[in-house]
Amino acid sequence: DGGITQSPKYLFRKEGQNVTLSCEQNLNHDAMYWYRQDPGQGLRLIYYSQIVNDFQKGDIAEGYSVSREKKESFPLTVTSAQKNPTAFYLCASSHGAGGGAFFGQGTRLTVV
Amino acid sequence: GNSVTQMEGPVTLSEEAFLTINCTYTATGYPSLFWYVQYPGEGLQLLLKATKADDKGSNKGFEATYRKETTSFHLEKGSVQVSDSAVYFCALGRVSRNYGGSQGNLIFGKGTKLSVKP
Numbered sequence: 001d002g003g004i005t006q007s008p009k010y011l012f013r014k015e016g017q018n019v020t021l022s023c024e025q026n027l028n029h030d031a032m033y034w035y036r037q038d039p040g041q042g043l044r045l046i047y048y049s050q051i052v053n054d055f056q057k058g059d060i061a062e063g064y065s066v067s068r069e070k071k072e073s074f075p076l077t078v079t080s081a082q083k084n085p086t087a088f089y090l091c092a093s094s095h096g097a098g099g100g101a102f103f104g105q106g107t108r109l110t111v112v
Numbered sequence: 113g114n115s116v117t118q119m120e121g122p123v124t125l126s127e128e129a130f131l132t133i134n135c136t137y138t139a140t141g142y143p144s145l146f147w148y149v150q151y152p153g154e155g156l157q158l159l160l161k162a163t164k165a166d167d168k169g170s171n172k173g174f175e176a177t178y179r180k181e182t183t184s185f186h187l188e189k190g191s192v193q194v195s196d197s198a199v200y201f202c203a204l205g206r207v208s209r210n211y212g213g214s215q216g217n218l219i220f221g222k223g224t225k226l227s228v229k230p
Contacts (some may be wrong), residue, residue: 004155007227008157018132031215031216031217032216033216033217040222040223041222042116042201042203042220042221042222042223043156043201043218043220044220045217045218048216048217058217065204072183082136089158090155092156092216093216094215094216095215098213100158100216101158101215101218102158103155103156103157104155105154106153106154106155109174
């Protein structure tokens with residue numbers, strides 16, 4: 001089945017450690033996105049990529065980094081510079097001709 | 113700048129009641145508008161969308177009409193079910209600086225939690 005796979009579903013890390021969240025899609029979509037969701041809040045855009053080897057900062061990029069070496073993959077690294085990393089992270093993809101964005105099941109990151 | 117405001121919840125209804133969740137937006141131009149639904153512990157699912165003024169999006173008994181004159185995109189359903197209990201997000205699509213329109217570069221409202229009691 002086509003879709004977006006995020007792994008792991010739950011992730012625990014110690015403060016000060018970098019951590020990388022995985023996102024893979026087999027929908028053949030050009031564009032991919034990372035969002036952050038905090039309790040009682042909407043989603044906020046971290047980074048997005050419209051094409052392989054290119055990506056753009058979203059609204060809250062500080063403390064995060066991404067890469068887009070393959071069309072199918074868009075990993076997100078939460079660095080130690082991110083002051084409040086504990087959150088629910090959602091990856092999404094879309095194609096340019098419409099249809100909205102497709103979301104993965106999310107990764108809940110807890111930093112202790 | 114662009115923004116989305118939706119009614120705060122939680123909203124609690126009895127089964128078969130009528131549902132309205134209000135959503136208004138501020139934007140330059142005419143963005144695409146979306147409603148997404150999130151079930152507990154899961155990602156978001158696209159519920160419906162509208163791409164231009166007066167368009168009506170509909171899916172699974174839910175409807176929303178793109179009203180340019182009132183900058184609104186209210187979500188409605190005539191008869192809710194217990195299985196509709198979820199968080200609903202209104203969103204608008206931003207235009208990418210480099211690549212034009214994008215269906216995934218979105219500005220979200222804060223979400224409205226709906227609980228339907230049997």
